[in-house]
Amino acid sequence: MAGTFGILGTAYSGLAAARAALEVTGQNVSNANTVGYTRQRVDQAEVAVAPAASFRGDQVGQGVKVTGISRITDEMLNARVRTTAGTSSYWSTTASAVSSVEGSLNEPGTTGISSALSDFWADWQGMANDAGSTQTSAAQAAVLIGQGQLVANRISAGYTAATNAWSGSRTALSTTVATINAAAKQVATLNDQINRTQLSGAGANELIDQRDTALGTLATLAGATTRVNTDGTVDVSIGGNAIVSGVTARSLRVAGTNDLAAAGTDPVRLEWTDTGRTAAVDGGEVAARLSTLAGPAAGGSGGVYAEAAKVYNDLATSLASQVNALHQQGSTTSGATGLDFFRVGTTGPAALSLSVVPTDATGIAAADPAKGTADGSIADAISQLGSASGSPDAAWTSFVSKIGVQSQSATAQSSLADSASKAATTAQTSESGVDLDEETANLVTFQHAYQAAARVLTTVDSMLDTIINKMGIGA
Known part of the structure; x- marks a missing residue:
């Protein structure tokens, strides 16, 4: 029985x-x-x-x-997913920044600076050809002045686009850091809950799933790395420094200028809230944003927005300097000499203060003083600046080419990193998905x-x- x-x-x-x-x-x-x-x-x-x-x-x-x-689940696959996600996020953010700058150039096209400069030099040639005619000279002068202001406006608009993009990225960085802090706090809280649950003998699978999601967020945004402890908790590091240690979480804050013009002297950076020390971040979206927000550096190695803004300022300065240098040598129909065609403000960005001085034909010094008021040789000399060595056109073309190469490279890197991330996610899903x-x-x-x-x-x-x-x- x-x-x-x-x-x-x-x-x-x-x-x-x-x-x-x-x-x-x-x-x-x-x-x-x-x-x-x-x-x-x-x-x-x-x-x-x-x-x-x-x-x-x-x-x-x-x-x-x-x-x-x-x-x-497979922790090796999970780590691979987090690593590739951080790399993909870095290149995606970088490619987006460079592509936005490339798009704002409007090159090639009729709305770009290259087209405006080409027409500007052609109008100077037209001024040289019409120097002897009072009627046609006045009409050509109006066209020339309008085209000069168009060039100035496009330079100003380009600089403004770069500063606006920089400010938008600066704001996005603050939002991203807030998300990082929230995710770190969540991981620490879940560490405590998981540890208590497991000590009681109950299952904590759902809590671990929630923690893995938060760890994925930290990896994507900041390239965070994870170490699993024997008590079931995890430690999380960013740039080699712990942001989560067991049940304790640290936080980050954004420091540095809110103005692109000061990015070179007061760079945007991350700091640890508890110590005030600079936090190193070597991956994820945050690292990419910090890179693109960097101020101008020697050799053009600064952030893409700052480098663009610098090129616009340099273009405004170079254009005004080269045109004015010849224009000052010429004389107007009234015999006046030493006049500027462009004006650049003494304070603030040159790209925003570039403007045309003459308001009509009487302010344009097209003639060589030694050849009479009907001469147009100075206007002709100015028209040749566009094809001269070291011209504003050459510097602008070089920058456009550089941005194009950077955009192509970043886009290719982003595509490769995205493919690697998707492959890792697919492998993880095959193992852990339903x-x-x-x-x-x-x-x-x-x-x-x-x-x-x-x-x-x-x-x-x-x-x-x-x-x-x-x-x-x-x-």
């Missing part, structure tokens, strides 16, 4: 194990589309024969027990196991009914 009743316990253990497996399968199916969810599996182990009964040869075990519920076909097959398997265990129970119940009632045992 004891052996017969023991079968009930064995069958019930199988029933309970199959039910647990069905519940976990249902959890997997329910979260098939939940971002960050890692599929789970019931861990089972056979129940050994009790030592006191081991001398009996007819003992075959005491059923099955559920030893836990595991997350199907496959509905597989879960459906599991449902059938566990359903049959449940039914089989239940059949054992009903069979034993029928046997006991026969033994107790029909054979008169206990009567």
Whole structure:
């Protein structure tokens, strides 16, 4: 009888194990589309024969027990996903910044500075050709003055676009840092909850999934690296310095100028809130933003926005200097000499203060004073500046080419990094993601196991009914 009743316990253990497996399968199916969810599996182990009964040869075990519920995951794959996500975010942000500058150039095209300069030099040639005619000279002067102002306006608009893009990126950096701080705090909080939950003997799989999502955010935004501790908590580092240590989180803040013009002397940077020391960040979106926000540097190695702004300032200064140098040598129809064609302010960015001085033909010094007022040789000399060595056109063309190369390179790097990130994510999903076909097959398997265990129970119940009632045992 004891052996017969023991079968009930064995069958019930199988029933309970199959039910647990069905519940976990249902959890997997329910979260098939939940971002960050890692599929789970019931861990089972056979129940050994009790030592006191081991001398009996007819003992075959005491059923099955559920030893836990595991997350199907691979930490190597998880680390690869985080690393590639940080690299992809870095190049995506960099490519976006360079592409925005390239787009603002409007080159090649009729709305770009190259086209405006070309027409400007052509108008000077027209001024030289019409120098002897009062009527046509006045009309040509109006065209020339208008074109000169158009060039100045486009230089100013380009500089403004660069500063606006810089300011937008500066604001985005502050938002990103706030997200990093929130994610770090969340990881520390989850570390505490996971540790307490595991110490109590309960499962913490869902909490670990939430933590992995936060770790992914930190890796994407700041290139964070992770180390798993023996107590189930994780430590997180950014640029070699801990931002999360167990249940404690640190925070970052953005320091430095809010004005592109001062980026060279008061660079935008990250600091640790608790110490005020500069925080090194070597990956993710933040590293890319800090790179693009850098001030101008020797050799053109500064941030893309600052370098663009510098080129616009240099272009305004060079254009005014070269045109004025020749214009001052010429004379107007009234014989006036030493006049400037362009004016550049003494304070503030040159690109924003460039303007045309003459308002009509009387202010344009097109003639060589030694050749009479009908001469147009000075205007002709100015018209040749566009093709001369060291011309504003050459400097602008060089910058446009440089930005084009940078954009192409950054876009290619971004594409490669994105492919690597997607490949890592696909590998992780294959390991940890929910496959509905597989879960459906599991449902059938566990359903049959449940039914089989239940059949054992009903069979034993029928046997006991026969033994107790029909054979008169206990009567």
